[in-house]
Amino acid sequence: MFCYQCQEAAKGTGCTIKGVCGKTDEVANIQDLLMYVMKGISVFSTKAREAGVENDKVNNFIMTGLFMTITNANFDKVKFVAAVREGLKLREEIKNQAEAAGVTFENLHHSATWFADKENDFDAKARVIGVLSTENEDVRSLRELLLYGLKGFAAYVEHAYNLGLEKVEMYAFMQKALQATTDDTLTADQLVALVMECGANGVTAMATLDEANTSAYGNPEITEVNIGVSDKPGILISGHDLKDMEELLKQTEGTGVDVYTHSEMLPANYYPAFKKYEHFVGNYGNAWWKQNEEFETFNGPILFTTNCIVPPTAKSTYQDKVYTTGASGFPGFKHITAGENGKKDFSEIIEVAKNCAAPTEIENGTIVGGFAHNQVMQLADKVVDAVKTGAIRKFFVMAGCDGRMKGRDYYTEFAAALPKDTVILTAGCAKYRYNKLELGDIGGIPRVLDAGQCNDSYSLAVIALKLKEVFELNDINDLPIAYNIAWYEQKAVIVLLALLSLGVKNIHLGPTLPAFLSPNVAKVLIDTFGIAGIGSVDEDMKMFLN
Ligand code: FSO
Ligand code: SF4
Incomplete structure (x- = not known):
């Protein structure tokens, strides 16, 4: 290989x-x-x-x-x-x-x-x-x-x-x-x-x-997402597919089984159509790479609708309760395909859940999200005023992926070290590196604005384009926005290429630059688009704020 x-x-x-x-x-x-x-x-x-x-x-x-x-x-x-x-x-x-x-x-x-x-x-x-x-x-x-x-x-x-x-x-x-x-x-x-x-x-x-x-599900709206647990058994749904999310919520309604999102499914909590389900409790756990631990304490079955799967370890005891659907799969996990009518039948997972203990609480409280483009536009006046008065000095797009590499602590430290007059715009599972820090707000605008899944980086681009219009700028790069993006897999690659095609320059990419960039190709990206890696938090902070 x-x-x-x-x-x-x-x-x-x-x-x-x-x-x-x-x-x-x-x-x-x-x-x-x-x-x-x-x-x-x-x-x-x-x-x-x-x-x-x-x-x-x-x-x-x-x-x-x-x-x-x-x-x-x-x-x-x-x-x-x-x-x-x-x-x-x-x-x-x-x-x-x-x-x-x-x-x-x-x-x-x-x-x-x-x-x-x-x-x-x-x-x-x-x-x-x-x-x-x-x-x-x-x-x-x-x-x-x-x-x-x-x-x-x-x-x-x-x-x-x-x-x-x-x-x-x-x-x-x-x-x-x-x-x-x-x-x-x-x-x-x-x-x-x-x-x-x-x-x-x-x-x-x-x-x-x-x-x-x-x-299908309405515009994401500001939402406080519960990260604690209920006393009923639950199903944990991971991955990115909202259609699967809808089906699972419908099929679990009235069964006594609760539903929790995991990792990149967290933004499902922001959609009006999903909020109406009382048995949709909130989000359990953190980014994908912590699943070996967190699936153990969840106690109930898990449904993967897409990546990111981490193989269970020799000590894992949850593997009999993991299901995959769509493009995802793992040997030994049961796979659910759509029937001839196009519908997926999740009844087996629901039956398994009924015999499981309720999740063990690993955290409690809430996190806030739902700042996709429509919601941010509703706050546009406030945001624009904050920029004009200097209350907001700079936005930092810190979207992308999380991962297990030690060097990713950089993102937690960077977020914590950002001056109080800066706002983080995020999307994707990168947010788990700092979405539970107490970063406060600027005149009611939270300092971490989570637009949603990695694909919702689109929202961040829409917001940037809107700000460019409001401030009557010719170039998106003249906005007070810095890009410090974390990547892991190929969805982050398309997000990066999408940003480049929109004309965004000087994106910093970490924790390491892709191994698949040859020195010459890397040079093209550096010379043409100003792509760069990351350094130390201190040095980068100075560089971004100057
Ligand atoms: Fe994270 Fe995994 Fe969404 Fe990726 S869950 S790492 S960028 O799959 O797709 O953000
Ligand atoms: Fe897996 Fe990444 Fe290694 Fe490929 S490069 S085998 S996707 S860890």
Whole structure:
């Protein structure tokens, strides 16, 4: 195996024996093979599309396939083997459709012609088509940067799709980009242009998901979220999918089983449509990487709707009660798929919950969130006044991911050290590094404004664009906003590319810069966009405030 797609890549270069995330060599390889098969499909589907052929199965397969390979989303080899087989069938189907529409193919890339049916052959092939099979390190870096952005993009597209909102252009871009990574004639400049196009598509995906979420569940509003527990058994729901959240709340109503959010599902508490459920108690625990501990004390079953799964340890006792759905999976966890009517049946989880003890309290009190763009716009006058009078000196966008790396203490220390006339704008699970600190407020405006999930970084961009308009500035970079973003996996990559495509400059990225950026590609990002890493809290604070 060779994988360097996330921030935890071993030794800052890549995982080669086993993933730091827990991904085995076998799973890493079969994920590479699935990527390869999807490239092959895209070779045909992009041409087919030019001839007017749109294949929904292909679109759906590629969206979910990309999502399944995101860091710590799916560890189940069986699912990947099945996906490779299905992909090969679909490749044949779309090829035939394209040819029937008059398209002819010559000099096909090997991903479009390779075929095998036996698992052993899959393993053998996977070993020669991985990331390192692209020899030039800059081309490899750009291709992988594009593919990782694409994975995060696909995740957001899928959440919107689950709520009935889709745009064919977004599928077309996924396939065009996959196909492009098989094209040896593309120059570095052309690959950079595709990376930027990926960022622009990321903005569209996040905007589409925002529209899907808010039209289904209303606009997030200021909310005090309970972080304590009730005396009833509960189900803990993790991940990012709000459609699953809705279904679980509906199906648990009146059963005597309570519902709690975990990690990135916390922002579900901010939506009016979910608040009306009395058995929706609040949020339990912290960011994803603390789950081995916190799932033990939760006592009840857990439902993963997406990443981030941490493999249970030898001492864990909760694994029989963990369920996955959607693109997520783990060997030994039960997986729930939608029935023919499109509905997911969570009754088994509810029955399991009924026989569990209520969660053990690990914290109490409340945290405040719900500052997505609509809510912030309602406070716009107050915010603008605070900036004009100098009550707010600067905003710090500290969105992104949390993770287990020790160096991430930086973000807690940085937040705590920020002067009292600054406000943190956050989204994603990065917030858990400081959302329980007593940072106070500025004239009633809390000093940590949580917009929601990582995809709600879109809200932060909308807010920035609005402020630019109000202050009549020509450049978004003239606003008193600094960007100190934490990343972990590929959704953060699409968020970063989206911000770059909106023209945001001087983003600081930590706790380490991506291993997949070759020195030359890193230089392009540094020279063109002012991307930088992080230093010490003291030095960075001085630099940001000057
Ligand atoms: Fe965190 Fe995990 Fe949402 Fe990521 S839960 S790390 S950026 O998946 O997607 O923010
Ligand atoms: Fe390593 Fe991250 Fe890849 Fe997992 S996803 S194998 S931790 S680089």
